[in-house]
Amino acid sequence: MAKVSSIKFNKAMKINIFNILAHKTKRNDEFKYGNYRNYYFKRLGSENTDIRLELMEQHSEYFKDKRILDIGCNSGWLTLNVAKKLQPKIIMGIDIDAQLINTARRDVDRQKNAPNLTESDQKSLNSVIFRTLRTIQ
Numbered sequence: 001m002a003k004v005s006s007i008k009f010n011k012a013m014k015i016n017i018f019n020i021l022a023h024k025t026k027r028n029d030e031f032k033y034g035n036y037r038n039y040y041f042k043r044l045g046s047e048n049t050d051i052r053l054e055l056m057e058q059h060s061e062y063f064k065d066k067r068i069l070d071i072g073c074n075s076g077w078l079t080l081n082v083a084k085k086l087q088p089k090i091i092m093g094i095d096i097d098a099q100l101i102n103t104a105r106r107d108v109d110r111q112k113n114a115p116n117l118t119e120s121d122q123k124s125l126n127s128v129i130f131r132t133l134r135t136i137q
Helices: 011-030 040-049 051-058 076-087 096-112 119-126
Strands: 065-070 092-093 128-132
Touching: 051 076, 051 096, 065 076, 076 092, 076 096, 076 119, 076 128, 092 096, 096 119, 096 128
Parallel strands: 065 092, 092 128
Antiparallel strands: none
């Protein structure tokens, strides 16, 4: 078993650790399910590409005209991109956070009302469903 050496904390380090823990507690209260708005913007950064989507595109035969379930879809960014790029018959995104599901639904509605919407994009957006997962207690 590895030996863990003891660490001596000075006052500045203790204050910093306290601030981190206080921030973490606040975040846990705000994001009680561990997910949060703008997750994809933080994950993707300025590149706006997702390696998972690139991998899925390499195996599009598993998605085209299939029924897809995205469990833990967050705000639906990946779900929508799968719908547009891989053309499943239907894709359902589910999440336990109702606020994120509402955000995903608004995004679909916004995209459906875009002025330059193509017929293909309209078909893709019509294949998307978002639902809130309710837990049994």
